[in-house]
Amino acid sequence: MKTFTIGQVAEKIGVTVETIRYYEHEDLIPPVRRDEGGRRVFTDDDINHIRLVIEMKKADVPLKDIAYFASWRGDGDDSLEARYEFLEKHELTSEAEIKQLEKSLAFLHYKKWYYKTAIEAGTENIHLLDGTLEVSEDTLNEYAQLLKNSDAKTLGKR
């Protein structure tokens, strides 16, 4: 079977060799085989383990949790349920994160519209009550009205 050095693996999957050693040290991947000199010898399986860690990281799964998941692999078929539940839990977390980010995005769209119109008017004062920093009802109502016929993203565009 084809094998790789740590440098080759790092290159292949786009992380540093230090990160790979760190992942092994933290038990996010199973211990990698060594040659007579103590150097790591990676197989495709090892590479897939690292890729799995990276995929989970992208889903914002903390390394601590990934370590649990990794440890269950050692339990074979006995841990299938545990692994399923783990994935379900993080599925819910990811869904919630997406929803929150979508709200935040809507907020950014509103803010863009706010500044776009301020720029067009030459001043932010068109949105503020007299000399305060409070946004006027008029501005809020206008935006709410506009949202009925256009989408937030478009409204924010210049």
Next chain:
Amino acid sequence: MKTFTIGQVAEKIGVTVETIRYYEHEDLIPPVRRDEGGRRVFTDDDINHIRLVIEMKKADVPLKDIAYFASWRGDGDDSLEARYEFLEKHELTSEAEIKQLEKSLAFLHYKKWYYKTAIEAGTENIHLLDGTLEVSEDTLNEYAQLLKNSDAKTLGKR
């Protein structure tokens, strides 16, 4: 105008008083007025500043960046363009984050389906090539087929 102590503000918006002091210290909000004893006296404007920081944080804007945005407020209408561009930049970042999370979610769905079917079979071996850890083409093809008629989320459900 109504004013509040730091404790009242913390309570009102759900952060600790330490966090509020930290935000002021880091210039994420303008310096808050003090009473004769040196204690902070918050107005609704101050509260809105803190709320803005929190909203931006939810959009994963780093505090360092929020500090820039905050500093531009001092430049008044001269910084409207800068603020618009700032929002546009973070809009793009948020959109990219959402897209990544959606990919990750699809990955979690696939993994759930993988373990769901393994649980039903009583073993993960149905998905693996002989004694290895490599997932078989059959499994991958089957999932690809199933995706044509159902959505990933449903496929992962038990």
Next chain:
DNA sequence: CTATCACCTAAAGTTAACTTCAGCTCAAGC
């Protein structure tokens, strides 16, 4: 045959965003 390069380990350092701590002030309740 020696210098360079990839590799190794253990330990210390880094960054973000807070939190905790030590030590001090002041108004209010008993």
Next chain:
DNA sequence: GCTTGAGCTGAAGTTAACTTTAGGTGATAG
């Protein structure tokens, strides 16, 4: 008149996920 509680400051500590450093080995290119 003393204690309690909320506030204050500056500095040190915390956590995650790495990165950097210091010091050491062994194959290979010149």
